[in-house]
Amino acid sequence: MIDVCEQASIGEAFECLRFYENECKKLGISAEQTIVKNLQDAISEGEQLMQITIKNKILSTKQVQSLSSLIAYDQNNGLTVIDLEGSLNEPQVEIILEAVLRSPSVEIMNIRNCKCISDRSCTILADGIIRGHTLRIIDISLNDITIQGLKKLGSAFRSERCGIQVLRMGQMTPSNSICGSIGYFGQEMRLNTSLLNLVLAENKLDETNAIEIAQEIQFTPQLAALDLRGNIIGDRGIIAIVKALQTNRTLLSIILWNNKITSVGVEVLVNALLTNRTLQHLDLGMNKIGKEGMKHIVRLVQGSQTITTLGLAGTEIQTEEIVSLSRALSHNTCLMRLDLRRNLQIGLKGLYELTRSLESNPSVQCVCLDAEAIIEKAPVGKNRVEVQKELQKIQIICAEHVDMFVVKNKQALEAYAEYKAERQDKKTVDQDG
Structure with missing residues (x-):
């Protein structure tokens, strides 16, 4: 039997479909079938229209106009996600932004890879943010912005009414304009109180930009995640960010994948993180940190009480380093995920040590390795067979650890539920008495 709420949702979705088809007729175009399917799915599931997704599809201006009418339609109070990645041109972005900002419910908007977002579009979006619109997550990556x-x-x-929590501005094209403009953006947004996650990946940001970003970390104390992968901030950039971490105690995740960082930068970073009690996710993948850098990573694994995810993919780890890392890992009780992909020189001895450390450390639930490539790299014969066995053991042990974690959490939740029930019973008895 369909309850009243579900019946109302079906009715609203059906009204939206009818409204959209009528709008298309007015404009003399056929309804876009992707949108029709979104609406039909909502009707069949007994829900309101929650999401519109059209990716990498060229839309005519009239199709965009009919879509904008649907977004702003009064019956669409449940519409929370607009994903139009790679489907709009510059004038069409303006049309969609105006519609989104008229909607009372849209929280997530993806307009990445629309080539260019005009100054007028930026003004429209900025005005909506200042008015305190419901938008919480915005992706404007792969666009050129002045x-x-x-x-x-x-x-x-900087507005007190800004509610944006996640901003993605990666791979700004075609001129990577953000590289020369990050300082302007950062200076204007200082003292923001809502932003939790900032993505500036693959923008050719250098050490000067890193210094500017570090200042923003200091002035946005609630920032929890920073993604700088694929830039060129180098060791000097890391030093600036480390200084910012001394005052920012909310950052939980920092991604520094492929940033020209050497052992010098790693040493400074590790020294800071050994006294930091908040950072949980660190990714240093694709940086040539060398043997000296790995020595500092070993110190981090030995001493950190907060890092739960550590990314070391493509850092050219050799057998000697993996042995040292594995021995440190056996005494670490907080690390849950270790990424060692793109490291093919681990060797059989390194795998032996890694297996031993996992057997004594149930906290690690995932070790990412390029198993097939490591097996292929091993000498043909007994050695290759042993390598394959150790890789299988690692996979099995991690799976067992995941099962243990699930059971432990379930038991903890059950114990907490019992505790709450006992407290409630005691409260009831006290009131009756």
């Missing part, structure tokens, strides 16, 4: 546009957006983030 300095003026970035300054406009940055100033909106």
Whole structure:
């Protein structure tokens, strides 16, 4: 039997479908079948239209106009996600932004890879943010934005009514304009109180940009995640960010994948993290940190009480380093995920030590390895067979640890539920007495 709420949701989704088809008729176009399917799925599931997703599909201006009417339609109060990645041109972005900002419910908007977001579009978006719109997550990656546009957006983030929690601005093209503009954006958005996650991946940001970013870390104390993968901040950039971490005690995740960092930067970072009690996710993959850098990583694994995820993919780890890392791992009780992909020189001895450390440390639930490539790299014969066995053991042990974790959490939840029930019973008895 369909309850009243579900019946109402079906009715609202059906009204949206009818409204959209009528809008298309007015414009003399056929309804976009992806949108029709989104609506039909909502009807069949007895829900309101929650999401519109059209990816990498060229839309005509009239199709975008009919879609914008649907987004702003009054019956669409349940619409929370607009994902139009790679499907809009510059003027169409303006049309969609105006519709999204008229909607009372959209929280997530993806307009990445639309080539260019004009200054006017930035003004429209900034005005909506300043008014306190419901938007919480925005992805504008793979677009070219002028300095003026970035300054406009940055100033909106300074507004007390700004509610944006996640901002993705990776791979800004075609001129990577953000590289020369990050300072302008950052200066304008200082003192923002809502942003939790900032993605600036693959923007050719250098050490000067890293210094500017470090200042923003200091002035946005609630920031929890920073993604700088694929830039060139180097050791000097890391030193600046480390200084910022001394005052920022909320950052939980930092991704530094492929940033020209050497053992010098790793040493400074590790020294800071050994006294940091908040950072949980660290990714240093694809940085040539060398033997000296790995010595500092071993110190981090030995001493950190907070790091739960450590990324070391493609750091050219050799057998000697994996042995030292494995021995340190056996005494670490908080690390849950270790990424060692793209390291093919681990060797049989390294795998032996890794297996031994996992057997004595149930906290580690996932070790990422390029198993097939490691097996292929091993000498043909007994050695290769042993390598294959150790890799299988590692996989099995991690799976067992996951099962243990699930059971332990279930038991903890049950114990907590019993505790709450006992407290409630005692409270009831006290009231009766």
